[in-house]
Each structure stands twice: as C-alpha cells, then as structure tokens.
Amino acid sequence: MFRSIPDVLTPTELAQLRAIAARASFVDGKLTAAGSPHKNNLQVGDRAIHGQVSQFIADALFRSDAFRTFAFPKTMMPPLLTRYDAGMAYGVHVDSAYMPVGDRMLRSDVSCTVFISDASDYEGGELRIRLGTSDVAIKGKAGSAILYPSSTLHQVDPVISGSRLIALTFIESRIANAEHREWLSELKQVGAIMAEKMDVETYTRLQRVEENLLRYWGDAD
Incomplete structure (x- = not known):
C-alpha cells in the first residue's frame, strides 16, 4: 500500500x-x-x-x-x-x-x-x-x-x-484504484527482477499482460 x-x-x-x-x-x-x-x-x-x-x-x-x-x-x-x-x-x-x-x-x-x-x-x-x-x-x-x-x-x-x-x-x-495500482506496480517489479532469467517469448507475454492491464485500468486523458 x-x-x-x-x-x-x-x-x-x-x-x-x-x-x-x-x-x-x-x-x-x-x-x-x-x-x-x-x-x-x-x-x-x-x-x-x-x-x-x-x-x-x-x-x-x-x-x-x-x-x-x-x-x-x-x-x-x-x-x-x-x-x-x-x-x-x-x-x-x-x-x-x-x-x-x-x-x-x-x-x-x-x-x-x-x-x-x-x-x-x-x-x-x-x-x-x-x-x-x-x-x-x-x-x-x-x-x-x-x-x-x-x-x-x-x-x-x-x-x-x-x-x-x-x-x-x-x-x-493514471490508475485511480489503489489495489489495481499496487498489483500492476508489483507485476512490473517482478518483471524487472526476472527479466534476465526469462526467454524472450515469456518476457514478451508478461509485457503484454502489464500493458493491457494498464490500458484497461488506466486513464490517458
């Protein structure tokens, strides 16, 4: 939190x-x-x-x-x-x-x-x-x-x-909901920690989830 x-x-x-x-x-x-x-x-x-x-x-x-x-x-x-x-x-x-x-x-x-x-x-x-x-x-x-x-x-x-x-x-x-913000932040932190241990395809799939959650929950205005 x-x-x-x-x-x-x-x-x-x-x-x-x-x-x-x-x-x-x-x-x-x-x-x-x-x-x-x-x-x-x-x-x-x-x-x-x-x-x-x-x-x-x-x-x-x-x-x-x-x-x-x-x-x-x-x-x-x-x-x-x-x-x-x-x-x-x-x-x-x-x-x-x-x-x-x-x-x-x-x-x-x-x-x-x-x-x-x-x-x-x-x-x-x-x-x-x-x-x-x-x-x-x-x-x-x-x-x-x-x-x-x-x-x-x-x-x-x-x-x-x-x-x-x-x-x-x-x-x-851009993420108004505190829980959504926390989950997405943690997902990005885990991705950064594990990036070097992932193959390119796995890392790309993780990025897809991150970016689509940001797109779904976020406010770009």
Whole structure:
C-alpha cells in the first residue's frame, strides 16, 4: 500500500535544498488548509523559491523508475517545501480528494513526502500512517521519499526538538484504484527482477499482460 524510495535526492541536491531553505521565508501552513484545527507547520512563502524548489524536486522524482512504476503519475501538485519546528505537528487527517492545479482540479491518489533533514537533526516528527487498527511510524533518511494512498488516515507526530524539513506533493495517478495500482506496480517489479532469467517469448507475454492491464485500468486523458 505504500512505498519507500531511497536516494531520490543526491547529497549535492540535499545540500542545495537546505541552503535554499536557510534563506527562504516561511509562512503559516494553514494557508493551504484553511480552517484545519490539526495543522501546525510552516511552508515556504516566497513564490520564486517555491517554483525553484518545486521543479527541483519534481525532476528528481520523475527520474526515479521506482516512483514512476509505483505512482503511475498523470499530474502532480508542485512539491511544497514544509518545515516543522519544535512543538509543531499535524494531527490525524485525510488529504483532500481534489486540489486546484492551474486551471484544473487534481484528484489526489498518492501522497508523497520527500525527506530533506537528516533524521538525527530532529526528535519526534514521525510520519504515522494508519493501516487498519495499527500505525506505521516512518522517519525517512534524508533524500528518501515515502509514497502512500492519499485516502489513508495519517499524521505527523509533534517535533520535540530541532527542525523537520520535507517537501510534500500529491499525485493524480493514471490508475485511480489503489489495489489495481499496487498489483500492476508489483507485476512490473517482478518483471524487472526476472527479466534476465526469462526467454524472450515469456518476457514478451508478461509485457503484454502489464500493458493491457494498464490500458484497461488506466486513464490517458
């Protein structure tokens, strides 16, 4: 249901993003969640810097084969640089089903957090995703990303000390159904693992199944 992807950002890119964040102005995160009683964080307020960071992180995500074959991205919200200082948190919530992107509405199918701070730079601040009656707490390594269905209940635990710097984005997938997306992603992963062990005919038959499922379940508009 969710996927952790290591090394989405290189060490050089992380250093660049941290330098950008150090000189950026941040504003109240409630500006993008008006009326939410659960949200207590900061987001970059400078439009020029937001545009620069958004393109930077979007490029990194889209060059990741793991990202593309898990999310099957159709449209993505420009990634937003977000910071949690000591005492800040985001209570249990579900992401909005539809979000404005330019002149259209994006359906949020997959949520994505890209970790920019080192995990040792802050205490607390775990991303907590609810799966059934259990929670999975995630504190990703700097440069990694975590993807999960936007329909899940999740939260960010209070930061006890330090600052948690992340980028957050939402993806409208070509595969709207989360189970279909997971099955097709797993099929593609197995195909990639076994490709060298298959003869050409068998691999071609597997590709036929993959592409026809994508054609059947997917949305190309």
